[in-house]
Amino acid sequence: MWKKAKDALGLNLCVFEPRTRDEEFLRLGTGRTSDASTVMAGASMAAAGGGSDSGLLSLMPISSTPTSSCLRLSKSGSRSYKKTCAICLESMKAGHGALFTGECSHAFHFNCIASNVKFGNCVCPICRAKWKEIPFLGPPLSDLPHMRARVNPAHWPQEDGTITLLRRLPRTDLSNRQHQLSSLLTISEPNVYDDDEPVGFQSEVPEHGLTGTIDVKAYPEYSAIPKMASEESFSILIHLKAPCGNQNASLIANHPSRAPIDLVTVLDISGSMAGTKLALLKRAMGFVIQNLGPSDRLSVIAFSSTARRLLPLRRMTESGRQHVLQAVNSLVSSGGTNIAEGLRKGAKVIEERKEKNSVCSIILLSDGQDTYTVSSSGSGVNRSPPDYQSLVPSSIRCNAGHQVPVHAFGFGTDHDSFSMHSISEISGGTFSFIESECTIQDAFAQCIGGLLSVVVQELIVEVECLYPGIQLAPIRSGSYANQVVDGLKGSISVGDLYADEERDFLVSVNVPPVTDEEIALLKVGCSYRDPLSKEMVNLNGEDVRIRRPEAVSERDLSIEVDRERNRICAAETISEARAAAERGALSEAVSILEARRVILSESLAGQSGDHLCAALNAELREMQERMESRQRYEESGRAYVLSGLSSHSWQRATARGNSTDSATLLHSYQTPSMVDMLQRSQTLCPSPRPSRPPIRPARSFPCRPDPR
Known part of the structure; x- marks a missing residue:
């Protein structure tokens, strides 16, 4: 009966088609639900209108209040793609409000897609198909008394909420769409970004921060060296492991005993991001938004030829998430690629915020090359390297007083990996290569899985020679800054560590001939700040000792x-x-x-x-x-x-x-928090991915017996 009614009208009504049609029609007859009046009112209005070009194709009442749980994860952990709204990621079931189905057959909650269209985005968020008919949120019914008879000819019970219309876009709207969207990016912004939302109250902070302290171990290259032998480059491994964080990693976003984060995402929306790229970027941002807790704050910067701050740092409460989702889903691609301007505004948000969360980071994604700031001479293999220093504001570089790491994501085969890698290195962040568009969300998930589990900040490892005549060689510590003073003392600036994260450093010393049976080579210690208690913690590790017998039959490496x-x-x-x-x-x-x-x-x-x-x-x-x-x-x-x-x-x-x-x-x-967030992403996102081997947790060295 339902199908015959639709065929008779000759219209694609944007209403929900019930699974059990007989039961739904019985409900229609009783008038118990607002959905029933929605269906019949739309049918009656369409029949009266007769398909004229009045511009009003259907009229359906829905609740003007969006669901408060639209960003919560399903308890089952898995959703069917066709039963989930791609904007709010909430289930689309019967009785959960009116739905909209576009000409491309993709369905959304009517409130969600109408809010999205309000910003001028008149294409499908999933497949990017252009729509000729769009949902439109009209004024309250109380303001349109003359329309009530057409909406509700049978005088069924009905809520006096917000009406929703389906409006056909005239050609002039389509031709001016790009101009309207461009104007959204030129809306005036404040000169000073001091309008960030106040940080949330952090409750239940443990007296001594998170559980445990850094585990420091040292492994000499050999446990014994003959007394009269000498070594010019004797290696000692310093192994660090951060304390464990929240044991229940699946609840990490809302766990009160973790450091809240200020996160700024700088997103490329240039013309090359059009289509599937931008759609999947929006979906990845939706995943990030729903996995931030109410104490975390998020700001979004969008850049193409210019850059615009979509919103200041806002706490990710239910209302904050809704606001950010609407802003992100309103983005459209156009223009060139001005990475430097996007980073400048991202750094400005960090610099001028009134209040600060203890952890702060920037995520940068781009699929192109900066066409406004960076230039290089020559071509092909003979080109000179560009100056990438100009892309990174001085306030967030490694040598700045307050370092803010930029985790850069180069997307696709056309991005400038030179610049993205340089930006991350200069700022103290990492560079990730996203080769396939279906893995954007996984890449973001792994990154925020770490950022949401910071347990150590401002970590400095210190070593000191103990035995006379022993000298430190230059330390090879990768990108971590180090220094050696007079060959007797050395230090490595490590910075932040995620929960359960590990670091290894090889320190080399010369070992002179001795007469003692055993000598202490080095003293190893570290200091760091607890991000929750804000207190400095000083740890002294055990002395690194080796035996010095008269002879060694076999050296044990x-x-x-x-x-x-x-x-x-x-x-x-x-x-x-x-x-x-x-x-x-x-x-x-x-x-x-x-x-x-x-x-x-x-x-x-x-x-x-x-x-x-x-x-x-x-x-x-x-x-x-x-x-x-x-x-x-x-x-x-x-x-x-x-x-x-x-x-x-x-x-x-x-x-x-x-x-x-x-x-x-x-x-x-990888850390356990990264693994958990990555598995959550792979469970929620239905996009096909390349096959991967089973994920294993971070490496850990087994405990070794005392060499003595």
Whole structure:
């Protein structure tokens, strides 16, 4: 009966079609639900209008109050794509309000899509199809008494709420759409960004912050050296592991005992982001928004030829989430790519905020090259490197008083991986390469999984020589700044650590001949600030000691030291191969990587079946394949290599192409919070993904017996 009624009217009514039609028609007859009056009122009005070009195609009353739970996750953890509104991510079931179905057959909550259209976005948020008919929120029924007879000819009970209309777009609206959308980006903004929402009250803060303190371990290269022997470069591994965070990772967003975050997202909406790219970016932002807690604050910057702050830092309460979702879903793509202007406004939000959460970060995504600020001379392999310093405001660089890391995401094969990697390195953030558009949400999920679990800030590792005659060699600490004073004391500035995150540093010293049976080489300690209690914590680790017998029958090399040496050498090899590839010597770059793979396989850790060595080998092989031709290197090889260098230099997980072979390596840097958020993303998003091996938690070294 329902289908016959629709066919007779000859219209595509934007109403909900019930699963059990007989039951729904019985409900229509009783007039118990507002949905019933919605259906019949629309049918009666359409029959009276006769399909004329009056511009009013259907009229349906719905509640003017949006659901307060539209951003909550389903308890089941999994939703069907066709039963979920792509804007608010809430279920679309019978009795949950009126629905709108576009000409492309994608359905949304009427309130959600009408709010989206209000900002001028007249295309489907999912498939980007242009609509000839759009939903429109009209004035209250009390303001239109003359329309009540047409809306409700049968005088059924009906709420006096907001009416919703379906309006056909005239040609003039379509032609002026781009102009209207461009005007949205030119709305005047305040000169000073001091209109951020006050931070929330942090309750239930533990007296000593989160659980536990940093675990500090040291592993000498050998447990014993003969008395009369000397070593010019004796390695000592310093292993750090951050305290655990919230044990129930699935509730991390709303957990009261974690550090709240101020997050600024700087999003590229240039013309190249049109279509599926922008639609998936919006969906990824929706995932970020719904996983931030009410104490977290979010600001969104959109940039193309110019940049605009969509909204100031707002707490992610229910109303705050609704506001941000509407702003994000109103975005359309146009113009060029002005990364520097987007970063400048993002830094301005951070600098001029009145109040501060203890954790702060910027997420930058772009699929193109900056066409306004960066310039380089020459072409091809002979071009000179551009000056990327101009892209990063001085206030958020590593050497600034208050460093704000920029986690950069290069999207697609046309982005400028040079600039994105440089921005992240200069600011202290990571660079991720998103090769496929279906993995944008996963990349964001892994990043915020870490940002929402910061348990250590301003971490500094200190080492001091204890035995006379011992001297420190220069420290190789990747991208972390270090210094050595008079060869006797050294320090490494590590900064923030996520819950359960690990760091490894190799320190080298010279070991002179001695007469003692045992000597203490180094004293290791660290200091850091607890982001919850704001107190400084000082830790003194155990002294690093080795035995000095008269003779040693067989030297026992530490596999922990060998593993870390392999990782450092592999990172240096990647950098060397990249330099060769940039000057056009791809065959040389491939040979460099192959030589390192041989050394890895012959090392102690490699022969013992160490998983990190196996992952390093797979990573180097992947890079060799991406350097097989100039075209492939330009399309994906360079970005893959740079994201790998970023991951190794900061010892932090990054998204890296669509590779499955080297995914194990990425997981070796992942934390449990990252894994949990990534699994949540993969559960909620129905988009197809490349197959991946099982996710494993972050690596941990087993406890070793006392060498004495």
